[in-house]
Amino acid sequence: MKQIKINGGRPLSGEIHIGGAKNSAVALIPAALLADGISVISNVPNITDRDALFDIIKSLGVNVTMEGSVVTIDSTHMENLEISEKLSNRLRASYYFMGVLLAKYKHVEIYFPGGCNIGERPIDLHLKGFEALGAHIDYNQDTHKYIISAENLTGSRVNLDFASVGATINIMFAATMANGTTIIENAAKETEIINIADFLNAMGAKITGAGTSTITIEGVDKLTSADIRVIPDRIEAGTYLLMGALLGDDLIVCGVNPDHITAVLNKLKDMGIKFSINGDRIKISKCDNLNPINITTLVYPGFPTDLGQPMSVLLTQANGTSLFEETIWENRMQHVEYLNKMGAGITLKDNTHAIINGPTKLKGSQINATDLRGGAALVMAGLIAEGETTISNIEYILRGYENIIRKLKNVGADIKIIKTEE
Numbered sequence: 001m002k003q004i005k006i007n008g009g010r011p012l013s014g015e016i017h018i019g020g021a022k023n024s025a026v027a028l029i030p031a032a033l034l035a036d037g038i039s040v041i042s043n044v045p046n047i048t049d050r051d052a053l054f055d056i057i058k059s060l061g062v063n064v065t066m067e068g069s070v071v072t073i074d075s076t077h078m079e080n081l082e083i084s085e086k087l088s089n090r091l092r093a094s095y096y097f098m099g100v101l102l103a104k105y106k107h108v109e110i111y112f113p114g115g116c117n118i119g120e121r122p123i124d125l126h127l128k129g130f131e132a133l134g135a136h137i138d139y140n141q142d143t144h145k146y147i148i149s150a151e152n153l154t155g156s157r158v159n160l161d162f163a164s165v166g167a168t169i170n171i172m173f174a175a176t177m178a179n180g181t182t183i184i185e186n187a188a189k190e191t192e193i194i195n196i197a198d199f200l201n202a203m204g205a206k207i208t209g210a211g212t213s214t215i216t217i218e219g220v221d222k223l224t225s226a227d228i229r230v231i232p233d234r235i236e237a238g239t240y241l242l243m244g245a246l247l248g249d250d251l252i253v254c255g256v257n258p259d260h261i262t263a264v265l266n267k268l269k270d271m272g273i274k275f276s277i278n279g280d281r282i283k284i285s286k287c288d289n290l291n292p293i294n295i296t297t298l299v300y301p302g303f304p305t306d307l308g309q310p311m312s313v314l315l316t317q318a319n320g321t322s323l324f325e326e327t328i329w330e331n332r333m334q335h336v337e338y339l340n341k342m343g344a345g346i347t348l349k350d351n352t353h354a355i356i357n358g359p360t361k362l363k364g365s366q367i368n369a370t371d372l373r374g375g376a377a378l379v380m381a382g383l384i385a386e387g388e389t390t391i392s393n394i395e396y397i398l399r400g401y402e403n404i405i406r407k408l409k410n411v412g413a414d415i416k417i418i419k420t421e422e
């Protein structure tokens, strides 16, 4: 079994380079299959979710090659085969093959997606969008298999009950080659959606409004392969900035788009943290007097849910009581028991409201990652704790933070992966 071992208290100084956004890359890779031919996606992060997607597209007869962070996808000989339950289950983003294969073949056979257990994670909004375009959904309750098919896909107005990131992207995929125009209202506005719309438009799609709450997709006959660059990962950048606020000694986070994390930067300012922005580089240092604040996670451009758990670690060091409310997912507080085991003073009112009293000294402990961002929060806690921390279940963390051990070691952290017998 692999574990992360950390000796806490080391200052972090030097440069951390941010990779491509996981939540963009996991949609761009399936999107490449919409066209026949060779597409090139650059700045793809080195994360295990990427590898899971490669396994899925290879199972469809698609050829994938990689040179560093540049991925070449050749869908010339792809076949519309069933995506097995094992492959569907590897990650949440497997659901993007629904919209892609429905658009291309008007038929897809796949199973319910995987992903971190941060909530029930239904996909009803995706399915309602496909039905609005004329698709028929056949779902087998026992096998969790979906067969989604359509005689024709016809543009339609879709109003999302919730500004779902996945549903917005999936319906955009399904609408690219539908007859007529589709309008998605109450669309998600996350920056990754603009990145994906740019890729689809480069392939010949006609999409306007990405990044706003109304996206219009005019169906076209076919799409041709194209190239795209993955935008920087705003959640990875935010995670390292929070570490810098705890341990930074002129830590420089490089390759960031500061415009994608204004809500996070505003909260750092509210806590009294000083940082300087120079283009795509943000320099940050440890702040000894952190003001307590209240955090409510919201859809973009509000404070991102994916940084709620890492932020809760920073709040354990604030001088006073902070309130943390998670409004997007119903089970995103599983990391709290481990922070309290280390000495934090967090009270859970319920599964979405935490009262965080600080400052508290954290002591190194044996703890377990419970999900991707909860795992990142535990790494942060280990970095500031006194003594040694070992973290199990680290595969959660490696699915979304590329080369996290190397990046932290390079700026002075005492952190490594150890192998223990099962």
Ligand code: EPZ
Residues within 6 Å of the ligand: 022, 023, 024, 026, 092, 093, 116, 118, 119, 120, 121, 122, 123, 124, 125, 126, 127, 162, 163, 164, 165, 166, 167, 188, 305, 306, 328, 329, 330, 372, 373, 400
């Ligand atoms: C994406 O998940 C991200 N994952 C999540 O990041 C992120 O937390 C989330 O967007 C919100 O920003 C990927 O992009 C792979 P949603 P997604 O659809 O698309 C409900 C991480 O840590 N909902 O916006 O699955 C849902 O239950 C991960 O990188 C429905 O009810 O999120 C949740 O309460 C975690 N029905 C809310 O909407 C649906 O059909 C947000 O979901 C779809 C969603």
